[in-house]
Amino acid sequence: MPVLLCIGLSHKQVPIAVREQLAVSAEDLPRRLARLRAMPAVREAMLLSTCNRIEVFAVADARTAADDVLRDLGPLAAEHALIRVEEEALLHLFRVAASLDSMVIGEAQIQGQVKEAHERAQEAGASGAALARVVSAALSAAKRVRTETAIARGAVSISSVAVQMAHKVLGDPSGRAVLLIGAGEMAQLAARELHAGGASELLVANRSAATAEALAKEVGGIAVGLAELPALLERVDVVLCSTAAQQPLVTRDLVGRASKVRRFRPLFFIDLAVPRNVDPAVNQLENVYVYDLDDLERVAAQNRDLREQEVQRAEAIVREEIVAYARAKQERAAVPVLARLRAQAQALADAEVTRTLALLGPLSERQQRSVRSMAAAIVNKLLHRPTARLRGEQGGPLADAAAELFGLQDGGDPGAPEREDPPGAASGEPPAASRHPQAGTGADVLPLTGRK
Amino acid sequence: MATILVHIALVAYAAAAAAYLSWLVRPRERLVSAGRALLFAGLLLHLTSFAAAASLSHGEGLARAGFGSDAWKGGQLFSLLAAATVAGYLALDLRYRLPVAGAFVAPVTVAVMVPAHLVHSGTRAIAPELTHSSALAVHVFSAAAGTAALALAFALSLLYLASEKQLKSKHPGRLFARLPSLELIDRVGWQLSVWGFVFLSVAIATGSLASHEASGSAFPIAPKQGFAVLAWALLAGLIQARLVAGWRGRRLALLVVAGFLLLIGTYAGLLAAPQHAPAAAAALLAPGRG
Numbered sequence: 001m002p003v004l005l006c007i008g009l010s011h012k013q014v015p016i017a018v019r020e021q022l023a024v025s026a027e028d029l030p031r032r033l034a035r036l037r038a039m040p041a042v043r044e045a046m047l048l049s050t051c052n053r054i055e056v057f058a059v060a061d062a063r064t065a066a067d068d069v070l071r072d073l074g075p076l077a078a079e080h081a082l083i084r085v086e087e088e089a090l091l092h093l094f095r096v097a098a099s100l101d102s103m104v105i106g107e108a109q110i111q112g113q114v115k116e117a118h119e120r121a122q123e124a125g126a127s128g129a130a131l132a133r134v135v136s137a138a139l140s141a142a143k144r145v146r147t148e149t150a151i152a153r154g155a156v157s158i159s160s161v162a163v164q165m166a167h168k169v170l171g172d173p174s175g176r177a178v179l180l181i182g183a184g185e186m187a188q189l190a191a192r193e194l195h196a197g198g199a200s201e202l203l204v205a206n207r208s209a210a211t212a213e214a215l216a217k218e219v220g221g222i223a224v225g226l227a228e229l230p231a232l233l234e235r236v237d238v239v240l241c242s243t244a245a246q247q248p249l250v251t252r253d254l255v256g257r258a259s260k261v262r263r264f265r266p267l268f269f270i271d272l273a274v275p276r277n278v279d280p281a282v283n284q285l286e287n288v289y290v291y292d293l294d295d296l297e298r299v300a301a302q303n304r305d306l307r308e309q310e311v312q313r314a315e316a317i318v319r320e321e322i323v324a325y326a327r328a329k330q331e332r333a334a335v336p337v338l339a340r341l342r343a344q345a346q347a348l349a350d351a352e353v354t355r356t357l358a359l360l361g362p363l364s365e366r367q368q369r370s371v372r373s374m375a376a377a378i379v380n381k382l383l384h385r386p387t388a389r390l391r392g393e394q395g396g397p398l399a400d401a402a403a404e405l406f407g408l409q410d411g412g413d414p415g416a417p418e419r420e421d422p423p424g425a426a427s428g429e430p431p432a433a434s435r436h437p438q439a440g441t442g443a444d445v446l447p448l449t450g451r452k
Numbered sequence: 453m454a455t456i457l458v459h460i461a462l463v464a465y466a467a468a469a470a471a472y473l474s475w476l477v478r479p480r481e482r483l484v485s486a487g488r489a490l491l492f493a494g495l496l497l498h499l500t501s502f503a504a505a506a507s508l509s510h511g512e513g514l515a516r517a518g519f520g521s522d523a524w525k526g527g528q529l530f531s532l533l534a535a536a537t538v539a540g541y542l543a544l545d546l547r548y549r550l551p552v553a554g555a556f557v558a559p560v561t562v563a564v565m566v567p568a569h570l571v572h573s574g575t576r577a578i579a580p581e582l583t584h585s586s587a588l589a590v591h592v593f594s595a596a597a598g599t600a601a602l603a604l605a606f607a608l609s610l611l612y613l614a615s616e617k618q619l620k621s622k623h624p625g626r627l628f629a630r631l632p633s634l635e636l637i638d639r640v641g642w643q644l645s646v647w648g649f650v651f652l653s654v655a656i657a658t659g660s661l662a663s664h665e666a667s668g669s670a671f672p673i674a675p676k677q678g679f680a681v682l683a684w685a686l687l688a689g690l691i692q693a694r695l696v697a698g699w700r701g702r703r704l705a706l707l708v709v710a711g712f713l714l715l716i717g718t719y720a721g722l723l724a725a726p727q728h729a730p731a732a733a734a735a736l737l738a739p740g741r742g
Contacts, residue, residue: 148480153629168619171633263698266635283620287701295622302624 006089008055024049033124041065044131046121097142106151141321151310154303159189162270174198176237184242233258241277248279337399349375457501464494469558484551530568536600556607591658598651605644606712609705612637649687676721683714
């Protein structure tokens with residue numbers, strides 16, 4: 001019976017200093033996958049290497065294959081890595097894809113990273129039908145988690161919160177002008193994000209014209225003089241400040257005057273400087289909003305709390321999806337039993353018809369048809385109820401019982417009706433599945449029969 | 453037949469309200485889709501009920517659609533207002549996707565419809581001079597459209613004030629993520645206010661005309677008329693402030709809230725008017741007879 005294994009480590013086991021030594025580059029990935037393919041007990045495998053984890057998900061003939069994989073990961077990994085088997089590995093894959101095991105719960109990238117890791121494994125011929133089904137189920141669970149819970153809602157980094165708040169005030173950033181004052185890294189990040197989101201103009205101001213020019217070039221904006229600040233406040237919609245000035249650059253009077261000229265159009269200040277560049281009293285003006293570092297951090301913390309509160313609901317969805325996956329597996333398992341049962345019964349009927357026709361001597365065409373019809377009708381009527389029950393119960397213990405009762409294990413290829421050509425076959429590359437007689441036949445990985 | 457249709461529509465509105473309110477707790481897209489579909493189905497049934505009532509009145513004038521032959525009930529008036537508000541919301545949602553406004557409109561529709569249809573309200577006669585009056589027909593429907601537009605602007609203004617408070621205090625609440633941007637709420641609220649003002653102007657003008665037809669007085673002195681004129685004047689001031697002084701945001705939202713409350717006063721005045729008073733009307737500002 002093939003088993004699903006997960007061997008690896010994540011940010012929960014080791015610090016970044018260890019993870020960065022183990023990270024697998026995109027260039028190195030095909031070679032590492034080829035090594036996994038070459039392991040005799042490993043049928044299918046994929047390698048997920050991100051900044052937070054390096055994990056191998058494998059379908060293997062036996063759990064002892066985990067030791068081979070562990071050795072392949074190297075002594076440093078072996079020291080810290082965890083081995084998860086079957087249900088534990090399945091649950092882990094679902095949780096990873098749903099971003100429940102991420103450093104920042106609900107982060108969006110992991111779903112794409114799992115998908116990409118599997119695609120690379122398919123390209124390398126290391127993944128076949130069984131792993132494809134597990135990954136696909138994990139990704140669909142992840143999608144449900146993202147759409148049905150608030151786990152991914154609310155930004156959790158300072159720059160993202162700043163951008164999110166700007167969106168809340170100004171709506172679509174298209175056509176908006178953004179002013180970046182100072183060269184702080186977070187402010188640059190937020191400015192870039194707003195610019196990428198559609199802001200039409202990114203103006204960069206600095207005390208030094210040369211610095212402004214250099215920064216403008218770096219972020220794809222236009223350099224302007226800081227002396228023009230009063231006029232700039234009349235036309236821009238978002239101001240990002242991160243200078244080292246010891247006194248506020250933006251005062252209530254300055255913004256109040258600009259506000260009248262701009263006919264009270266909303267103005268959003270993101271003050272990432274310490275000490276602050278924007279006088280907090282500016283926030284009291286109508287249609288003017290000021291968020292400093294503490295405010296942004298408070299919102300980020302609130303969003304993190306909100307995500308944590310959603311974890312339970314997300315975990316419930318993951319459990320539901322695992323049960324659905326197990327049920328689908330049972331359904332697939334029932335189909336070959338039915339097909340074999342029917343084929344066996346039909347073969348018996350055909351043999352009996354041939355024997356009977358031979359005994360009866362010469363019969364007309366119509367009489368022969370009647371005998372054949374009668375045999376077929378008996379087969380259909382006898383198998384009607386078992387067929388309905390097997391389909392209705394979606395396989396499981398009944399399918400196993402039917403196989404046992406009618407001796408179906410010995411007849412034919414159990415996986416034949418489900419055979420799927422793993423990707424890579426078309427390219428001439430021998431797929432991983434082809435190295436093992438049963439791999440890629442749809443025989444699933446986990447003995448989850450009966451779990452509902 | 454018309455009553456049964458309205459009751460089914462009410463059930464659909466209630467289900468839509470449940471879907472939208474559930475969405476506030478659990479942000480599932482299918483809840484919004486269900487709410488939208490139920491509101492639409494409810495509106496179709498609701499409009500069909502008006503058509504059924506109109507056919508029963510033997511087609512004797514648009515103003516009598518849903519109002520019986522020569523009398524009207526307060527419930528029927530509020531039913532028309534609810535249908536107009538739901539129609540306005542669905543049009544708005546189609547353009548701007550505002551499920552959070554749906555979470556306000558659907559329950560309010562139910563809250564208006566339940567007493568309107570399940571609680572008995574007295575019949576008021578329509579002045580015989582007005583049973584075929586085009587002025588009354590235009591008056592009733594422009595008043596309904598204007599009220600619907602201002603009800604939606606009122607809902608958006610409340611949303612704006614709530615959202616702005618959270619942004620200013622820098623303490624976003626649990627529903628913050630579901631709220632649209634301030635810019636969108638302000639823009640749509642402004643557009644609705646302008647439409648509300650235009651329809652209200654038409655309603656007042658045609659109401660005055662109908663009043664003149666019925667009683668010879670274009671501006672009878674009554675609380676209803678007073679509130680309507682005050683609401684109109686406030687909306688005119690709001691438009692002036694926006695266009696000339698550039699007012700927007702919180703100030704405008706507060707003005708819309710005040711304007712809508714004055715309009716509510718108009719309807720309260722309409723329903724409170726004594727049946728025998730010459731100014732008792734078939735609809736907003738239209739005179740009736742006791």
